[in-house]
Amino acid sequence: MTVRSLSTASYPRSVVLLGLACLACTLTLSPEAVSAGGIGLAREVFVDTSRPTKASPPFEGEAVRRLDTWIWYPADTDTGEPVADAPLGKGSPWPLIVYSHGTYGQPNNATHFIEYLASRGYVVAAPAFPLTSRIAHTKLPAADVSDAGNQPGDVSFVIDSLLAHPQYGPAIDAARIGATGISLGGITTYFASFGYPTLDPRIKASAPIAGGDPPYASLSFGLGFEGTVYAPVSVPALLLVGDADIFSSTTGGPAAAYARLKAPKYMVEIRDAPHVWFGNRANVPPENRNPDCLFFEDQTDMVLPMCAERRPLIDPARQKTIVRHALLAFFDAYLKDDAEALSRIGSIGKTFDEVTLHRKLSKP
Helix, strand or coil: CEEEEECHHHCCCCCCCCCCCCCCCCCCCCHHHCCCCEEEEEEEEEEECCCCECCECCECCECCEEEEEEEEEEECCCCCCCEECCCECCCCCEEEEEEECCCCECCCCCHHHHHHHHCCCCEEEEEECCCCECCCCCCCCCCCHHHHHHHHHHHHHHHHHHHCCCCCHHHEEEEEEEEEEECHHHHHHHHHHHEECCCCCCEEEEEEECCCCHHHHHHHHCCCCCCCEECCCCCCEEEEEECCCHHHHCCCCCHHHHHHCCCCEEEEEECCCCCHHHCCCCCCCCCCCCCHHHHHHHHCCCCCHHHHCCCCCCCHHHHHHHHHHHHHHHHHHHHCCCHHHHHHHHCHHHHCCCEEEEEECCCC
């Protein structure tokens, strides 16, 4: 593990001045058939000396923001599993994708698609956000979601740090950077891509997952995005959503977020898909109960009408297969200029009967 201390002030970047939250084709080749390579896994500690971390008891606050970051990358291995600090593989530079975890999550809670992307030619970096991760050095007993407004800045700092890194920097194509995240991480991804002044213009493709309507969520749950507004930038967008997502139903749903975005944009709506199965979780409660409701029953006093429903849900492994297919096709299309991948994302509704695809390709 390497500790690196940097300042965002050392990395000037253009800012798009356009006046502008709790939170997974004609050709139908499955991405499962795409050749996979080895995966390396490293951990770095990046310290932003230009921004503080606020106090959140029992954490007393500090003058810096520390980001314990996991990094998956193509490696010269043949084990089929990530190998710690394995040698970099051949074929760099590769695109970089920054993954943002959800409320009280951790960097490795969506490895089913993180490792999938890394094995197919991507560097994927995932920070533990200081006040919303269960494994952050701050050791909070629960997430302080009011700090989410600082997380787009954390995404940018991870990009800064990796591009400046003596080992990983040369292996990353700085012109091909994407972002994704689940739940609160989807909200973070949205504001890092489409918020002003929080957007990072280096993000060229963005895939928020199960984030509902981020501005609505921010206002409803005090996520710390006061003063942040939507920036009408034409960054290619993929929203991955489920129509059995209880969390999304409490944060405005995805329709408004999709309508707001500029083309090119896609919304992959998965029938009977709950929130928690976008990541690694695959618990199936008895009697067709929605697994999302277990969180609300254990952690909140909220009574949600959707939790009274009993309906058959998608198989969690099937939901994850769809997520991997959509993410790989989307990022291959927009970060690797792969025309066949563009066809795969366009035909995803034919490849998977459970999917309804909404898309708009032409720019106004």
